Amino acid sequence: MYLREFSFPDMDEEFTFFLNQKMTCYTDFYPFQVLSSAGLERLVFEPVTILCGGNGCGKTTALNVIAETLGADRDSPYNRSCFFPDYVKLCRAVRGEDEWQECRIITSDDVFDYMLDLRCINQGIDAERERRFEEYLKLKYSRFQLKSLEDYEHLKRNNLAKRKTMSRFTQESLMDNAPERSNGESAFMYFTEKIKDNGLYILDEPENSLSPRRQQELVSYIGDASRFFGCQFIISTHSPFVLALPGAKIYDLDENPPQVKPWTALSHVQAYYRFFKKHEQELEREEGAAGGSAGENRE
Numbered sequence: 001m002y003l004r005e006f007s008f009p010d011m012d013e014e015f016t017f018f019l020n021q022k023m024t025c026y027t028d029f030y031p032f033q034v035l036s037s038a039g040l041e042r043l044v045f046e047p048v049t050i051l052c053g054g055n056g057c058g059k060t061t062a063l064n065v066i067a068e069t070l071g072a073d074r075d076s077p078y079n080r081s082c083f084f085p086d087y088v089k090l091c092r093a094v095r096g097e098d099e100w101q102e103c104r105i106i107t108s109d110d111v112f113d114y115m116l117d118l119r120c121i122n123q124g125i126d127a128e129r130e131r132r133f134e135e136y137l138k139l140k141y142s143r144f145q146l147k148s149l150e151d152y153e154h155l156k157r158n159n160l161a162k163r164k165t166m167s168r169f170t171q172e173s174l175m176d177n178a179p180e181r182s183n184g185e186s187a188f189m190y191f192t193e194k195i196k197d198n199g200l201y202i203l204d205e206p207e208n209s210l211s212p213r214r215q216q217e218l219v220s221y222i223g224d225a226s227r228f229f230g231c232q233f234i235i236s237t238h239s240p241f242v243l244a245l246p247g248a249k250i251y252d253l254d255e256n257p258p259q260v261k262p263w264t265a266l267s268h269v270q271a272y273y274r275f276f277k278k279h280e281q282e283l284e285r286e287e288g289a290a291g292g293s294a295g296e297n298r299e
Helices: 011-019 059-070 084-089 108-140 149-163 166-173 183-194 212-228 267-278 280-298
Strands: 003-007 042-044 048-052 092-095 102-106 199-204 232-236 249-252
Touching: 003 059, 048 059, 048 212, 059 084, 059 092, 059 102, 059 199, 059 232, 102 183, 108 183, 183 212, 212 232, 267 280
Parallel strands: 048 232, 048 249, 102 199, 199 232
Antiparallel strands: 003 042, 003 092
């Protein structure tokens, strides 16, 4: 437990702040009046704490404020106004006895930028590979003679091309591709690379870009990191897979003030339940058909 409690300014504190300011032309006071309007004044944390609620409930704002107050590392910029530092000064964090080795916030933008970087790297390597193919063909069938020491490197390349196949020549003179993975695989890899032992990690909707199977793998990874490797997590999510994480404390930000609830009592989880319950017979037929096909294949 690296972070035990966090308090946000209430409406009275915000009002007092504005009374002491000389403001004439400001129209954007963000993040003032966002969390106080939702009744969010205090969070008490467990090893895994989840904020859940609809769009506009303040989940992302709360995570950014916590991250900024703690000085968390981050890769991507975020939405902040000129009043953000003033708001952060009014917040209070109660730290635990232990010191984290790393404090980091991971957002959907971080994951998306990472996937774009991988794609750009591979595109650059692919273009360079084509140039290497052309170089190989020119060297392979050229009649080159050493005329001076300045030609020595070219002679080495020429001899290499004559001794090697095109694929071997290209492989030895060009770095390997960044691993070719699906978006979901790349996103999952980003989390496993960033989450290290003994850290406090703030995750903003980590389910984005992840398939249901990958979401369940991430849930297992988070659970293991929390139980066995000294990590604490603060997460915002809509995903029922993440919400079902064993032992997680869940704040329902759709309530004013927010309330702690079991994941099965959340309104949008109940909406999922009613939808699948409505189509239960269709789903069971498909499951039976899939099971029958699997049995026939085994035979």
